[in-house]
Amino acid sequence: MNGYNIMRLDVLTLFPEIFTGYLSQSLLKLAIGRSLVEVPLHNIRDWAIGKHRTVDDRPFGGGPGMVLKPEPVVEAVEAVQQMATSPGHLVMLTPQGRRLDQTVVEQLASHKRLLLLCGRYEGFDQRISDLLEPDEISIGDYILNGGEVAAMAIIDAVIRLVPGVLGDQESNQQDSFSPNLFAHQQRVLEHAQYTRPREYRGQAVPEVLLNGDHGQVARWREQNSLERTRDRRADLLNRKKQ
Numbered sequence: 001m002n003g004y005n006i007m008r009l010d011v012l013t014l015f016p017e018i019f020t021g022y023l024s025q026s027l028l029k030l031a032i033g034r035s036l037v038e039v040p041l042h043n044i045r046d047w048a049i050g051k052h053r054t055v056d057d058r059p060f061g062g063g064p065g066m067v068l069k070p071e072p073v074v075e076a077v078e079a080v081q082q083m084a085t086s087p088g089h090l091v092m093l094t095p096q097g098r099r100l101d102q103t104v105v106e107q108l109a110s111h112k113r114l115l116l117l118c119g120r121y122e123g124f125d126q127r128i129s130d131l132l133e134p135d136e137i138s139i140g141d142y143i144l145n146g147g148e149v150a151a152m153a154i155i156d157a158v159i160r161l162v163p164g165v166l167g168d169q170e171s172n173q174q175d176s177f178s179p180n181l182f183a184h185q186q187r188v189l190e191h192a193q194y195t196r197p198r199e200y201r202g203q204a205v206p207e208v209l210l211n212g213d214h215g216q217v218a219r220w221r222e223q224n225s226l227e228r229t230r231d232r233r234a235d236l237l238n239r240k241k242q
């Protein structure tokens with residue numbers, strides 16, 4: 001035991017193998033190894049019936065592409081919910097969902113268990129949403145081939161907020177005394193960072209970062225962060241506090 005609560009993220013997908021490489025990368029592998037998070041993968045096709053285990057069909061009314069059938073998806077979600085002592089918060093990845101941002105990530109991280117439902121093809125039969133009432137989430141205004149990459153983005157952002165997952169050095173940046181707090185909440189953009197060498201192809205590191213005056217460094221970073229935000233993402237500055 002590590003004294004932390006384990007967070008469980010169940011993934012429901014037609015392509016579980018997409019996740020295996022990602023799950024074996026260092027931070028996540030470590031978090032799973034230390035029992036801080038677990039990410040069980042479930043193949044929706046396991047709940048499809050018939051010789052061909054069909055999961056999709058043509059849309060009523062015509063049109064291109066295939067639609068995920070309600071029965072295997074609804075039954076998969078119900079079965080996976082039963083696999084742990086308490087049901088999870090059901091997230092459906094879809095371009096029609098509410099937009100993911102750091103505030104939504106924080107909401108999701110407050111759950112002990114999430115179910116991430118990934119679609120493929122042209123989408124889900126509407127009755128899946130009507131019956132299961134999932135939290136529909138989009139990672140941006142563009143169309144992916146499926147929800148898998150979106151689910152990975154959610155896992156990646158959420159596990160950073162699970163206590164114990166980040167090393168002390170990184171997680172300290174999130175404490176309320178940190179000047180980087182606002183950047184971590186994505187209210188402003190992170191300031192520019194430099195490392196060695198001091199000069200590269202005629203480009204020098206700003207002098208103020210080299211002189212060891214922590215107060216000056218902090219002021220420069222705050223200024224740089226605000227300038228970048230104004231130039232690149234003024235919408236963040238105008239956003240009301242949530």
Ligand code: ADE
Nearest residue numbers: 093094138139144146150
């Ligand atoms: N599935 C396809 N496109 C998506 C998006 N932008 N966000 C979440 N899920 C998706």
